[in-house]
Amino acid sequence: MKLQLALDLVNIEGAIEVVKQVEPYVDIVEIGTPIVINEGLHAVKALKNAFPNMTVLADLKIMDAGGYEVMKASEAGADIVTILGVAEDASITGAVEEAKKQGKQILVDMIAVKNLAERAAQVDALGVDYICVHTGYDLQAVGQNSFEDLLTLKSVVKNAKIAVAGGIKLGTLPEVIAAGPDLVIVGGGITGQDDMSAVASEMQQLIKQG
Numbered sequence: 437m438k439l440q441l442a443l444d445l446v447n448i449e450g451a452i453e454v455v456k457q458v459e460p461y462v463d464i465v466e467i468g469t470p471i472v473i474n475e476g477l478h479a480v481k482a483l484k485n486a487f488p489n490m491t492v493l494a495d496l497k498i499m500d501a502g503g504y505e506v507m508k509a510s511e512a513g514a515d516i517v518t519i520l521g522v523a524e525d526a527s528i529t530g531a532v533e534e535a536k537k538q539g540k541q542i543l544v545d546m547i548a549v550k551n552l553a554e555r556a557a558q559v560d561a562l563g564v565d566y567i568c569v570h571t572g573y574d575l576q577a578v579g580q581n582s583f584e585d586l587l588t589l590k591s592v593v594k595n596a597k598i599a600v601a602g603g604i605k606l607g608t609l610p611e612v613i614a615a616g617p618d619l620v621i622v623g624g625g626i627t628g629q630d631d632m633s634a635v636a637s638e639m640q641q642l643i644k645q646g
């Protein structure tokens with residue numbers, strides 16, 4: 437099980453400062469969608485330059501032109517690129533083919549997918565690397581989370597690794613770990629804390645204990 441730090445509400449310098457504090461405790465650093473919107477793929481390039489050995493995920497949430505957008509993110513240095521589960525199969529296939537060509541990986545974000553079990557099985561058959569259940573900010577704000585969806589995903593996905601994201605905090609991490617995902621994605625649960633390093637370290641310990 438791996439820990440991914442999601443960086444969303446910071447600029448490039450802020451992102452680099454956060455990673456300096458938590459680098460030993462996280463496996464993957466995500467340049468979140470809000471940063472990409474504000475700063476473009478330069479943010480991915482800057483992070484990769486600052487931390488060449490770190491696995492960097494570009495949270496582009498691709499909806500169309502899968503192959504082209506994966507190519508651009510790969511050029512910027514992304515190791516993993518996200519596409520939406522609600523995208524067309526052709527877009528996901530294009531993203532997967534381009535990622536394979538570039539030696540990169542694809543994470544499919546199932547945010548806003550209504551028929552989760554059915555769509556997860558379809559997406560799994562397209563050869564993606566990760567499938568992620570995700571409660572976004574707007575549904576977190578009305579009290580939702582992804583725990584039940586995570587169990588659904590576990591029961592239908594046979595090939596891809598399973599990831600979970602959305603509002604995970606130190607207090608809720610044990611419940612997430614118990615469901616056995618391959619990748620746990622945490623944003624505000626680390627970046628919103630006074631002592632980011634201590635929280636990330638505790639999260640890593642819990643994840644290692646499994």
Ligand SMILES: O=C([C@H](O)CO)[C@H](O)[C@H](O)COP(=O)(O)O
Pocket residue numbers: 442443444468469470495571572573601602603604621622623624625
């Ligand atoms: O993908 C995300 C969100 O849609 C904003 O782009 C976040 O990175 C993801 O939800 C993880 O962040 P937290 O919910 O703060 O843990």
